[in-house]
Amino acid sequence: MNLLKKPVCPRCGYVRVVKSGHVRGHQRWLCRRCGYQFPRTNGPVAGGKRRR
Numbered sequence: 881m882n883l884l885k886k887p888v889c890p891r892c893g894y895v896r897v898v899k900s901g902h903v904r905g906h907q908r909w910l911c912r913r914c915g916y917q918f919p920r921t922n923g924p925v926a927g928g929k930r931r932r
């Protein structure tokens with residue numbers, strides 16, 4: 881199901897992101913490179929939910 885893989889910064893693509901608290905029950909991440917904060921994204925990630 882959900883892999884324990886850290887997301888990457890959608891802004892600069894940096895992989896070194898840290899947890900920056902939660903927002904409405906969702907994990908928020910902070911990019912250590914550009915400082916961009918983003919919620920956990922599982923949209924464009926390959927291997928998402930697949931309906932059959």
Ligand SMILES: [Zn+2]
Pocket residue numbers: 889890891892893894911912913914915916
């Ligand atoms: Zn970034």
